[in-house]
Amino acid sequence: MSAVEVTDVAVTLDGTPILHGVDLAVTGGEWVTVIGPNGAGKSTLLRAIGGMVGFRGRIRLFGRDIRRLRRRERARLVATVPQAPVVPPGMAVLDYVLLGRTPYIPPLGRESAADLAAATDVLDRLDLAGFAERQLATLSGGERQRVFLARALAQGATLLMLDEPTAALDIGHQQEVLELVDGLRRDHGLTVLATMHDLSIAGEYADRMVLLAGGRVAADGPCQEVLTEELLSTHYRARVRVVDGAHGPLVVPVRPSASSAH
Numbered sequence: 001m002s003a004v005e006v007t008d009v010a011v012t013l014d015g016t017p018i019l020h021g022v023d024l025a026v027t028g029g030e031w032v033t034v035i036g037p038n039g040a041g042k043s044t045l046l047r048a049i050g051g052m053v054g055f056r057g058r059i060r061l062f063g064r065d066i067r068r069l070r071r072r073e074r075a076r077l078v079a080t081v082p083q084a085p086v087v088p089p090g091m092a093v094l095d096y097v098l099l100g101r102t103p104y105i106p107p108l109g110r111e112s113a114a115d116l117a118a119a120t121d122v123l124d125r126l127d128l129a130g131f132a133e134r135q136l137a138t139l140s141g142g143e144r145q146r147v148f149l150a151r152a153l154a155q156g157a158t159l160l161m162l163d164e165p166t167a168a169l170d171i172g173h174q175q176e177v178l179e180l181v182d183g184l185r186r187d188h189g190l191t192v193l194a195t196m197h198d199l200s201i202a203g204e205y206a207d208r209m210v211l212l213a214g215g216r217v218a219a220d221g222p223c224q225e226v227l228t229e230e231l232l233s234t235h236y237r238a239r240v241r242v243v244d245g246a247h248g249p250l251v252v253p254v255r256p257s258a259s260s261a262h
């Protein structure tokens with residue numbers, strides 16, 4: 001089943017064209033990672049799919065036009081961890097994660113025992129149980145990042161969009177978070193659409209990659225076809241070597257003309 005279908009999508013922000021005729025398809029259960037240099041439009045694309053920014057063209061979520069979805073319906077289909085989430089001041093971790101249950105709580109109602117159970121279950125799975133009463137502002141960057149993920153998971157949506165989910169994490173927590181997401185994908189049929197800067201780690205988890213550059217899709221295919229020295233040097237202006245790894249290509253930066261650096 002098609003989870004995401006983006007057809008000829010264009011986004012203009014404050015008069016500046018950001019995305020130009022973007023096409024993207026994600027099948028249910030698939031993990032697709034969007035890569036591309038800073039400013040390519042990755043976050044904007046995720047925001048358009050999440051209904052957070054206006055666009056021209058067509059976006060369907062699980063076969064339904066997102067323009068026809070009401071907010072609560074959309075929130076049950078797609079949960080997003082933004083690149084820089086807004087943190088309400090003075091809020092405790094558990095209360096923040098409970099915000100993820102909003103689409104299930106009736107207007108003017110309170111969260112039910114089931115909502116509380118869903119939130120605590122996610123906190124347990126993310127190793128955050130001991131943080132439930134802590135103020136979000138007192139957590140480290142990595143702990144906070146896991147809380148953002150917890151809120152999205154508590155939402156119980158079938159499509160999870162992660163905008164640079166590992167940027168604030170050390171290498172151990174990066175693996176922990178990505179393994180957890182991958183486990184949920186396997187066990188609960190979650191579909192994942194992510195953006196990531198670490199190309200080697202991105203290649204280890206994604207089924208497919210989309211390279212976005214200047215608001216256009218420059219490449220779309222299996223990781224081996226997108227993570228090539230040629231494409232990366234063209235679109236990132238980076239000198240890299242790509243080597244085979246056990247779970248996908250590994251991208252190693254190479255210092256340009258080291259011999260003439262003296």
Ligand code: ADP
Binds near residue numbers: 014038
């Ligand atoms: P990425 O996530 O790939 O780094 P973004 O989607 O965040 O890129 O941004 C794409 C481009 O859109 C950037 O050049 C950014 O400066 C620009 N941009 C983002 N928001 C606005 C805005 N409100 N008005 C004008 N340009 C914007």
Ligand code: MG
Binds near residue numbers: 043044083163
């Ligand atoms: Mg971004």
